[in-house]
Amino acid sequence: MAVLSRRSFVTGGVAAGALGLLGLAGCASPAPTKAADSQDAGKADESNAASSGQGSSAQATASDKPWEVAPEPIAEADIAQTVESDVVIVGLGASGTYAATSAIENGLSVTVLERNETFNANGGSHFVFNSKPQLELDKAIDPVVAVKDFLNISSYRVDGSAVWTWANRSGEAADWFADVVEPYGLHPVLQHSDNVVIERIYPGTIIFIGGENEPTSAIDQDPYNGDLGLGFVPEIDLLAALLQHIQSKGADVRFKHTSQQLVRESDGRVSAVIATDGDGAYTKFVAKKGVVIATGSYSQDAAMLDYFCPIVSHNPVGDQVAQFNMGDGSGIKQSLWVGGVMQHNGDHPPMMFWGSTNCIKNVMVNSEGVRFIDENAGQSNFAAAQFNQTGGTMVALWNAEYASQLPAISYRADDPSWAATPEELLAKWEGLVEQGIFMKADSLDEIASAYDLPADALKKTVEDYNGYCAAGEDLEFHKDPATLHELTGPFFATKYDVPASLACMGGLHVNARSQVLTADDEPIEGLYAIGLAAGDFYANQYSTRFAGNSLGRCMTFGYLVGRQLAGLE
Numbered sequence: 001m002a003v004l005s006r007r008s009f010v011t012g013g014v015a016a017g018a019l020g021l022l023g024l025a026g027c028a029s030p031a032p033t034k035a036a037d038s039q040d041a042g043k044a045d046e047s048n049a050a051s052s053g054q055g056s057s058a059q060a061t062a063s064d065k066p067w068e069v070a071p072e073p074i075a076e077a078d079i080a081q082t083v084e085s086d087v088v089i090v091g092l093g094a095s096g097t098y099a100a101t102s103a104i105e106n107g108l109s110v111t112v113l114e115r116n117e118t119f120n121a122n123g124g125s126h127f128v129f130n131s132k133p134q135l136e137l138d139k140a141i142d143p144v145v146a147v148k149d150f151l152n153i154s155s156y157r158v159d160g161s162a163v164w165t166w167a168n169r170s171g172e173a174a175d176w177f178a179d180v181v182e183p184y185g186l187h188p189v190l191q192h193s194d195n196v197v198i199e200r201i202y203p204g205t206i207i208f209i210g211g212e213n214e215p216t217s218a219i220d221q222d223p224y225n226g227d228l229g230l231g232f233v234p235e236i237d238l239l240a241a242l243l244q245h246i247q248s249k250g251a252d253v254r255f256k257h258t259s260q261q262l263v264r265e266s267d268g269r270v271s272a273v274i275a276t277d278g279d280g281a282y283t284k285f286v287a288k289k290g291v292v293i294a295t296g297s298y299s300q301d302a303a304m305l306d307y308f309c310p311i312v313s314h315n316p317v318g319d320q321v322a323q324f325n326m327g328d329g330s331g332i333k334q335s336l337w338v339g340g341v342m343q344h345n346g347d348h349p350p351m352m353f354w355g356s357t358n359c360i361k362n363v364m365v366n367s368e369g370v371r372f373i374d375e376n377a378g379q380s381n382f383a384a385a386q387f388n389q390t391g392g393t394m395v396a397l398w399n400a401e402y403a404s405q406l407p408a409i410s411y412r413a414d415d416p417s418w419a420a421t422p423e424e425l426l427a428k429w430e431g432l433v434e435q436g437i438f439m440k441a442d443s444l445d446e447i448a449s450a451y452d453l454p455a456d457a458l459k460k461t462v463e464d465y466n467g468y469c470a471a472g473e474d475l476e477f478h479k480d481p482a483t484l485h486e487l488t489g490p491f492f493a494t495k496y497d498v499p500a501s502l503a504c505m506g507g508l509h510v511n512a513r514s515q516v517l518t519a520d521d522e523p524i525e526g527l528y529a530i531g532l533a534a535g536d537f538y539a540n541q542y543s544t545r546f547a548g549n550s551l552g553r554c555m556t557f558g559y560l561v562g563r564q565l566a567g568l569e
């Protein structure tokens, strides 16, 4: 099978969308079989009442939570046509694409509704347990140790059975997808495999790469770069290959189709999705076996963001505007309107990063010029720790030698988007100095002056740190001795800005079979949620010690929900 370039894959996605629209008339049934207004309004009320204890305001009413207020049902007379398939998947991001692939490979007819002109792809790191690339490199993970760690990080405020399902089935899912995309020239590789000593203590992160898209050290100028300089986005290749695959198998993929409401029958089953096309016309997509909500997060709905994930906008550093197409919560809302509820745990952690220009550096200090953390604590932990510092001030210091000290211990040295060699890394740092993002200084006084730090305290911090380097032991924060590198001038330094909030890691109350649950923990028949639309998996902080666990979860539960709907689970 021909391997398309990344751009032609994406273009292919758009073109396929047009074909999907053309296919609409051919798939249409002559008339709707059920009344479009059969939604159970009482269920929506139940949802409002049931979830009123969420978040910080136990007294909140529906007017405080506009996302819970169901609109008037779409009138039957307004529906132009009805289309029927076994499965209707709403959203063609990672989770929707995985679910569509699994469902169609397991013999189901699949319709996918995507409001944009192509799929949504970000990143590409998938944390999975003991897939082939891990086992081939003798990097097996003990799930008992790792899962207990994951649950402890979450204070056990998550669904342990869902976490165990991820641990038990993710390797199998990754191997299965590897077989599907192999004819498209992609293969899974273990990422960060030499970096387990530091932050990413579990070697479970795989990416799918291959063909002409095999990574190079050059920063790719892909349109999906976003604002973070995350130039290497292997997820684009993976989703493009899967899209090509499911369309070749007959999936009815409708771009520019936005779900508006779900239809819940009087017997409690969710039977259909009503969506608008690019012209605003309504089509009812009947799902004989199930509707899968894969619409992502709510981080672009300001009210939901403020309520469920307030740290994004209420922190000492500044408002972290959600920069990415990570969802307005529409699929979540539509599920609430038919009786679903949000996860009971009101603490939705954001996924927070700074991107490659602000990798963690040798020594980090706060506004008092003193260290406050083990510098290897991990990016997302730094974001949380940053918010605890006065004014959110966090300044990193390092020097040119650090570029060659990095490869063994680097946060991103094995990431092709950043740098392959110390020379390349140094050149990038120099470039960032020219852009004013980093500064270079011969003395600590200059750095103290530039970032408004007390110079004496900063000098003492560096003196102490160099003492720990000489002794091989960090007496303050017990940073791994292998990563203690003497800090002498000339120095590089940078002041950390607001970490970007990539997504909010909370959503609908679901069980380990991805069924959306009511306030009474009863599954709503026919309604599933996966990916960021689904909750109960994260608490406290998104952990980069399991780097890529969001996509790993998307892959696992997308794979499983397709199998469930096909009666295989």
Ligand SMILES: Cc1cc2nc3c(=O)[nH]c(=O)nc-3n(C[C@H](O)[C@H](O)[C@H](O)COP(=O)(O)OP(=O)(O)OC[C@H]3O[C@@H](n4cnc5c(N)ncnc54)[C@H](O)[C@@H]3O)c2cc1C
Pocket (backbone or CB within 6 Å): 090, 091, 092, 093, 094, 095, 096, 113, 114, 115, 116, 118, 119, 120, 121, 122, 123, 124, 125, 126, 127, 226, 228, 230, 257, 258, 259, 260, 294, 295, 296, 297, 324, 325, 326, 327, 328, 330, 331, 351, 502, 503, 530, 531, 532, 533, 547, 548, 549, 550, 551, 552, 554
């Ligand atoms: C820059 C960046 C890098 C990242 N890197 C990683 C990484 O390496 N590893 C990792 O684990 N996680 C990463 N993440 C997070 C990861 O991308 C998400 O966890 C993942 O994309 C979630 O997938 P999803 O399918 O749930 O939602 P999404 O990817 O948001 O997909 C939802 C889709 O649904 C569509 N949609 C929404 N509403 C409707 C509607 N009403 N009707 C029709 N369609 C609708 C949207 O347009 C979208 O295409 C990254 C995030 C960002 C922003």
